[in-house]
Amino acid sequence: MIRLLKILEFALSSLGRRKFKNFSIIVVYSLTITALASVLLLTSSLKKTALNVLVDGPNIVVQRLAGGRHDLIPTDYARIIEKIPGVGRVKPRIWGYYYDSLYHANYTILGIDRGSEQFAMVEGKTPAGDEQCMVGQGVAEAQHAEPGMDLLLINSKGIGYSCEISGTFKAKSALWTNDLIVFTTGALKRFFTMPDGLATDITVEVFNAGEVALVAQKIKRLLPDTRPITIDEILHTYESIFNWRSGMMLTIFTSSLLAFSILAWDKATGISREEKREIGILKAIGWDTGDVLTLKLCEGAVISVTAFLIGISLAYIHVFLLNAPLLVPVLKGWSVLFPRFHPVPYIDGYQIIILGFLTIVPYMASTVLPSWKAAITDPENAMRGV
Amino acid sequence: MAGIIQVERISKYYNRNQPDEVRALSDIHLTIAAGEALVVNGASGCGKTTLLGLVGCMSRPTSGSVLVDGRDVSRLPERFLGDIRRRTFGFIFQQLNLIKSISVLENTLLPLYPGKLSMKEMKIRAEEILARFDLNTRAGEKVSRLSGGEQQRVAIARALIHQPQVIIADEPTAHLDSVLAAELLDILSGLNREGKTVLIATHDPFVSNHSLIDRVIRMRDGRIID
Ligand SMILES: Nc1ncnc2c1ncn2[C@@H]1O[C@H](COP(=O)(O)OP(=O)(O)OP(=O)(O)O)[C@@H](O)[C@H]1O
Ligand SMILES: [Mg+2]
Numbered sequence: 053m054i055r056l057l058k059i060l061e062f063a064l065s066s067l068g069r070r071k072f073k074n075f076s077i078i079v080v081y082s083l084t085i086t087a088l089a090s091v092l093l094l095t096s097s098l099k100k101t102a103l104n105v106l107v108d109g110p111n112i113v114v115q116r117l118a119g120g121r122h123d124l125i126p127t128d129y130a131r132i133i134e135k136i137p138g139v140g141r142v143k144p145r146i147w148g149y150y151y152d153s154l155y156h157a158n159y160t161i162l163g164i165d166r167g168s169e170q171f172a173m174v175e176g177k178t179p180a181g182d183e184q185c186m187v188g189q190g191v192a193e194a195q196h197a198e199p200g201m202d203l204l205l206i207n208s209k210g211i212g213y214s215c216e217i218s219g220t221f222k223a224k225s226a227l228w229t230n231d232l233i234v235f236t237t238g239a240l241k242r243f244f245t246m247p248d249g250l251a252t253d254i255t256v257e258v259f260n261a262g263e264v265a266l267v268a269q270k271i272k273r274l275l276p277d278t279r280p281i282t283i284d285e286i287l288h289t290y291e292s293i294f295n296w297r298s299g300m301m302l303t304i305f306t307s308s309l310l311a312f313s314i315l316a317w318d319k320a321t322g323i324s325r326e327e328k329r330e331i332g333i334l335k336a337i338g339w340d341t342g343d344v345l346t347l348k349l350c351e352g353a354v355i356s357v358t359a360f361l362i363g364i365s366l367a368y369i370h371v372f373l374l375n376a377p378l379l380v381p382v383l384k385g386w387s388v389l390f391p392r393f394h395p396v397p398y399i400d401g402y403q404i405i406i407l408g409f410l411t412i413v414p415y416m417a418s419t420v421l422p423s424w425k426a427a428i429t430d431p432e433n434a435m436r437g438v
Numbered sequence: 439m440a441g442i443i444q445v446e447r448i449s450k451y452y453n454r455n456q457p458d459e460v461r462a463l464s465d466i467h468l469t470i471a472a473g474e475a476l477v478v479n480g481a482s483g484c485g486k487t488t489l490l491g492l493v494g495c496m497s498r499p500t501s502g503s504v505l506v507d508g509r510d511v512s513r514l515p516e517r518f519l520g521d522i523r524r525r526t527f528g529f530i531f532q533q534l535n536l537i538k539s540i541s542v543l544e545n546t547l548l549p550l551y552p553g554k555l556s557m558k559e560m561k562i563r564a565e566e567i568l569a570r571f572d573l574n575t576r577a578g579e580k581v582s583r584l585s586g587g588e589q590q591r592v593a594i595a596r597a598l599i600h601q602p603q604v605i606i607a608d609e610p611t612a613h614l615d616s617v618l619a620a621e622l623l624d625i626l627s628g629l630n631r632e633g634k635t636v637l638i639a640t641h642d643p644f645v646s647n648h649s650l651i652d653r654v655i656r657m658r659d660g661r662i663i664d
Contacts, residue, residue, distance in 0.1 A: 054554065054556060055551070055552060055553075055554075058551050058557060058560075059551055061557065062551055065540075065544070066540075069539050069540065329535075330537055332535075333535050333536075333537060333548075334548065335516075335519075335520060335523075336496055336523065336529060336531075336535065337523070337524075337529065337548055337549045337596065337597075338520055338521075338523045338524025338525075338527075338549050338552060338600065339520055339524075339548075339551065339552055340517070340520035340521060340524075340552060341516060341517045341520060342517075342520075343520070343551065343552050427516075428516045428517070429516075430496065430497045430498060430516070431496045431497075432491050432496040432497040433497070435496075435531075435533075435535055
């Protein structure tokens with residue numbers, strides 16, 4: 053034990069001796085970690101946010117199918133579904149997409165009932181009447197609009213439709229609301245020229261989460277032309293979308309990892325003549341091979357743990373305090389209107405451990421292995437640096 | 439008593455089976471009794487350093503064996519040798535082999551890191567021995583800034599600090615003036631009287647003729663001639 057402490061002390065002082073070299077290693081190392089960890093922190097935070105929004109939502113979404121495709125659903129269906137035991141609130145929804153040919157952007161349009169408490173994250177007010185609407189950050193920015201101004205949309209019949217913007221969603225919910233325009237249900241029905249008694253889909257809340265699948269089955273039996281989609285299915289879809297999206301991130305991830313292994317490899321293939329000589333001297337005056345390994349492990353651990361912590365901290369600052377300015381260009385490729393967002397701080401410990409494992413282990417191996425090789429050669433040869 | 443060395447029919451080649459093959463030692467047979475003080479003499483290139491290196495477990499013979507306290511060290515895996523070197527030998531290298539970028543004190547302390555002494559005890563011991571070699575005022579200085587003689591004394595201090603059974607010194611007076619050389623031989627005499635084995639390679643007649651020395655061995659072209 054005392055031997056270990058003494059060697060650790062020696063390791064610290066010998067790190068201090070090669071200030072420039074060790075400093076450069078720590079800089080490169082921690083920047084690599086920063087890049088990798090930024091990607092990980094950002095994707096897991098986005099995913100988490102998306103899932104959170106979904107988890108708060110309805111348990112089942114019921115669509116009607118016509119010819120195997122999504123079609124409008126009679127609002128009467130809601131009354132049938134309500135009667136199934138265990139079912140809570142059942143609500144027909146009206147929503148759709150809108151393509152803005154002027155700005156080449158896709159928006160989602162959602163209808164809400166007047167006085168609905170559904171959206172708490174508003175700057176300004178929820179629409180008070182059919183001539184008012186509410187927009188997401190992305191829409192507001194694209195249209196250079198702000199509360200009080202008018203928004204002009206043109207429907208499929210070529211009829212212009214203008215409404216006053218009563219409020220915008222806060223950036224915090226941007227992932228969800230960025231491309232969103234909210235009308236009152238009545239206004240939206242008119243905009244879409246939707247006949248009465250029909251809705252886009254119906255949301256269903258189930259009291260007991262364990263009964264969701266059962267309720268979905270019952271709906272399917274009672275209303276054979278519908279397709280009930282459970283929250284789990286939606287989550288899966290989201291997961292796979294995110295996994296697909298993180299594919300691009302993964303490319304960055306692997307290329308940085310590659311750069312890192314090149315660095316590590318470079319170190320592996322060359323500990324300096326001077327370092328070999330020192331190991332030879334230590335062996336010659338009675339250090340065990342194990343003592344030399346301990347020394348090099350301590351040195352490597354100090355460097356890699358320091359760099360790792362610096363890297364993780366920088367990544368945290370980059371992603372959560374500065375809103376990932378370096379990654380936004382990549383994210384922008386995802387959609388025309390990617391939110392100017394504020395990722396919600398969330399750290400996936402498992403990912404951080406994996407990252408630590410994937411970087412610390414190769415680095416340690418790359419420094420300890422060549423030292424070990426020097427430590428098992430005859431001191432006379434090692435001292436000559438061969 | 440510990441400190442018996444038996445060298446049995448050893449030969450040492452460098453660059454074996456290559457165009458630049460050198461036969462540095464041939465068929466050396468030598469027994470050094472515990473507590474003996476012995477000098478190896480001979481022209482430059484005759485193999486003194488090579489012999490000392492084999493005895494001190496710094497390298498391995500091409501053939502033959504080296505026994506330290508009856509144990510054949512020439513075939514032992516490297517991982518067992520650290521312990522033997524530390525317990526048995528204090529080696530003063532011809533090339534000194536100091537770590538130039540650290541201080542006099544740190545160089546002197548090096549052999550004690552693997553031992554049981556606390557850092558504090560180690561420092562006390564180092565100060566003691568540095569004072570004996572008139573280096574106590576330079577303890578904090580980087581070795582690279584010392585003169586040749588001062589560096590030699592650091593190398594000697596480092597070889598003695600862990601109180602080894604056998605002291606192996608390769609040209610220990612090469613960089614010392616006569617006063618310092620006499621001082622060194624006094625110290626070695628004291629240690630020898632305590633029962634330590636002393637093995638020195640030297641050209642220096644002052645060393646060979648010193649009262650400490652029990653026996654002088656002459657070498658030529660890798661062989662012992664008498
Ligand atoms: N690492 C080596 N590789 C090749 N040849 C070597 C090596 N070390 C020593 N030699 C050769 O072995 C022979 C003996 O060298 P050694 O250093 O033992 O002589 P020495 O008696 O100590 O000489 P000096 O008095 O000059 O120190 C010399 O011919 C030398 O050139
Ligand atoms: Mg020599």
